[in-house]
Amino acid sequence: MYENLETADKQDNLKRVVVDPVSRVEGHGKVTLLLDENNKVQQARLHIVEFRGFEKFIQGRPYWELPVLVQRLCGICPVSHHLAAAKAIDQLVGIDPDNLPVSADKLRRLLHFGQVLQSHALHFFHLSSPDLLFGFESDISKRNIIAVLNDFPEIGLQGVKLRKFGQEVIRMVTGKRIHGSGAIAGGMNKSLTKEERDYLLADVEQMIEWSAGSVALIKKVHCSNLPYYDDFATISTNYLGLTKADGALELYHGGIRAKDAQGGTILDHFDYCHYSDIIHEEVRSWTYMKFPYLTSLGQQEGWYRVGPLARVNNCDYIDTPLAEAARIEFKQHSDSPMVHSTLAFHWARLIEVLHCAESIKTLLNDPDIMGSDLVAQGEKRFRGIGVIEAPRGTLFHDYQIDENDIVTKANLIVSTTSNNMAMNESVRQVAAEYLSGQELTEPLLNNLEVAIRAYDPCLSCATHAVGKMPLQVELVNAEGQYIDKLMKQSNGEIIKL
């Protein structure tokens, strides 16, 4: 591990190297490195540089506004925030997940599967497929979805239509593709009509076929570069996420399971309403993103990864047949009980796409999604906690209200935050393995980009960039004078300035 590189012992006379923007496109994050006179890396940090203050400004609002307010955290996975908030405010009206009307429960699950499918399809096809199809060091004019559509129209169009299908599932359930409204306290505001159901059903077999094709594609890419894909930016970590009571993969509701790097159980079937007993967050001065950790293991050992890799590693099986077969192949490719390869995030993500497509088909054939029993209500409570597996990992929403139903306290742990330490560790690993002692080179830039991108850090939830990170690296001495400056030009060429 490389945690000693987080803060240099002596800051004097070190050269500062800035990878800025990691996300200058949005102005949200950057990497800084400090090097000694031999170019040995002494410090490496990924900084998240934006702050919005949601926890504060939603206070004073009535609780029923929460699902539509907090989904504006993120236009890529708004449904995740919508549903996490809905699960929390269910409790405020006295409804626990087991008491939600069956139609409402299934509609929410349908909505969530649509969401995870579209978000994962976006990350793979719109953002990552240019790398895979054209190569990591291809011309910059090629590295975007438009070029994929021009040069590989079949794959590109499959990706566009997979994402479209997920978005259309969302639109049928909530009325809009982005920032619609479906979930309300204790249930849902409408069910599907037969016409809406049939419209989605018409395409679902095709979506399953394309999803299975995308799993085959990523498996081929991964296994044909096996040593590189299994070793690059790979870190041995704990994993955390929800599972069903029987240990199956679960995205909407379950207990918390955490496993260590050897696959040993740290926690299982833990009630997420007590999350603050097991997870604390550390603040560090140099980034707006906090560092969550399991309190039982402490700050040094207790950090963990979340998201597709964690979920597919943690679960005992997947309850849809094609995705389960894909999971078994995934696990078998590695000798270790847990797959630690950071680039395997892509593979796990596409297994989940297949699971979502299969699950959407099952739900569309279930008459309950057209049912009329949509809302339940019980006795008022003053605190509600909703937890969900968002596309990028476990998402926690915790709200308190007063006697007038006004929000008085809010705590959010967004998915990408849980991967903060892991992304920093991967950056440090790459800096130590590929940069330390070297001249600044193009492979350095590409390696840093590839490491961060594998996590699919959510550009908005945690204020990260979508897609490729345009890079500029500056070498500055302790007096602030430029020693060296590399820039990737608009034609993709790296030049020394």
Next chain:
Amino acid sequence: MTDKLKVATTSLAGCFGCHMSFLDIDERMLELARHVEFDRSPITDIEHCGPCDIGLIEGGVCNSENVHVLREFRKNCKVLIAVGACAINGGLPAMRNHIPLADCLNEAYIDAIGIENAQIPSDPELPLLLDNVHPIHEIVKVDYYMPGCPPSADVFWSFLSAIIAGQEPGLSYDLLHFD
């Protein structure tokens, strides 16, 4: 290539929902690619906005870096369009404007549940936050506005189709919505 319109896009203090809605033009991206070339945008690797025909700005202005990026876009884009509720009037992030900034920071980093090492991040590497979240027209001249949270894919299509055809962009009544 050279007769294509150059389009640059960015998100300032926004949620990327407007960018996602742009991608919701789905298969029409093939048609768009025949007329348009992307400059700086979250979907490309180009890091600085060069001379462009159209600049699309999502999000309001919440820190010093947003100001810098917005000015770079204005300088380089012949037509600058404010896209969505946040760019037009600050949107949801501007809900913090009636609360002192220090209170927002305290809530997240000092008084939050399960916090260790409570402190407000203050490293010089972090850009300076502004007291208020501003609509972009308070910083630069804006040529057109696309309302909505987010504007629908059809709004993007209508605007860009008009400009590609050399016409003044505008919205028909059925496309004009603010939710």
